[in-house]
Amino acid sequence: MNMGVADGVDLGWKLAAVVQGWGGEALLDSYERERRPAHEYAMDEAEANHALNPSKLFRPGMHEATEEGEAIRHEVASVISEYKKNEFYALGVVLGYCYQDSPVICNDGTVAEWTRSRDYTPSATPGCLAPHRWLDETTSLYDRFGEGFTLLDLAGNGDAVAAVAAEADGTGTPLTILSLDDRSLAERYGADLALIRPDQHVAWRGDQWPDGNVLLHATGRAPAG
Numbered sequence: 001m002n003m004g005v006a007d008g009v010d011l012g013w014k015l016a017a018v019v020q021g022w023g024g025e026a027l028l029d030s031y032e033r034e035r036r037p038a039h040e041y042a043m044d045e046a047e048a049n050h051a052l053n054p055s056k057l058f059r060p061g062m063h064e065a066t067e068e069g070e071a072i073r074h075e076v077a078s079v080i081s082e083y084k085k086n087e088f089y090a091l092g093v094v095l096g097y098c099y100q101d102s103p104v105i106c107n108d109g110t111v112a113e114w115t116r117s118r119d120y121t122p123s124a125t126p127g128c129l130a131p132h133r134w135l136d137e138t139t140s141l142y143d144r145f146g147e148g149f150t151l152l153d154l155a156g157n158g159d160a161v162a163a164v165a166a167e168a169d170g171t172g173t174p175l176t177i178l179s180l181d182d183r184s185l186a187e188r189y190g191a192d193l194a195l196i197r198p199d200q201h202v203a204w205r206g207d208q209w210p211d212g213n214v215l216l217h218a219t220g221r222a223p224a225g
Contacts, residue, residue, distance in 0.1 A: 148174025
C-alpha cells in the first residue's frame with residue numbers, strides 16, 4: 001500500500017476544509033488519530049512478510065538442471081506459495097483500514113474488524129471506506145460522489161434529504177445529494193442514509209437524519225451530539 005498517497009488524501013481534504021472555512025481544528029487533529037494506526041498495521045504486515053526473505057529461500061543446488069535441482073525448486077516454490085502470498089495479495093491491508101477511533105467520525109456502536117492481508121469484506125461502519133458498486137458498465141458509485149461531503153440516499157427519503165441540505169447550507173458545508181433508491185445497496189450499507197467524506201470514508205450512517213450537529217462534528221467544528 002502506498003501509505004504516502006493515503007496520507008496525502010486524508011490530510012489534503014482536511015487542509016482544504018480549514019483554508020476554505022468549513023473545517024475546524026479537530027479536523028486537523030484527527031489526521032494522526034486516523035493515519036497512525038494505518039501505518040502501524042501496514043508496518044506489522046510488512047515485518048511479517050519480510051520475516052521470510054530471499055536469503056532464507058536459497059538452497060544449494062537449486063539452479064542445477066537435474067532432477068535434484070527440480071525437486072529443490074519445487075520445495076522452494078511450495079514455501080513461497082504458503083508463506084509469501086500475503087505480501088502480494090494484501091487487499092485487506094490496502095482497503096480494510098477503518099477510522100473508528102477518529103474524533104470526527106460519528107460512531108453508531110458497530111465495530112468493523114480490520115481483516116488480515118488477503119481478506120477484505122466491504123463495510124459501511126462509520127470510519128470505513130464506503131462500499132463500492134458499479135452502477136452500470138462504465139459508471140462507478142464513486143464517480144457520483146461530490147468533491148465535498150456526499151449524502152447517499154438509498155430510500156428516497158425526501159424529509160431527510162431536505163434536513164441535511166438545510167444543515168449543510170446553514171453550516172457552509174459543501175454537500176452533494178446522491179439519491180439512488182437501491183434496496184440492495186441499502187442492505188450493503190446497513191442503512192438508508194450514509195454521509196460520505198471527501199476521501200470516500202463513511203462519516204455517519206442511519207435511517208433518519210438526527211437532530212443535532214452531524215456535519216459540524218464530521219468537519220471538526222463541534223463534538224458529537
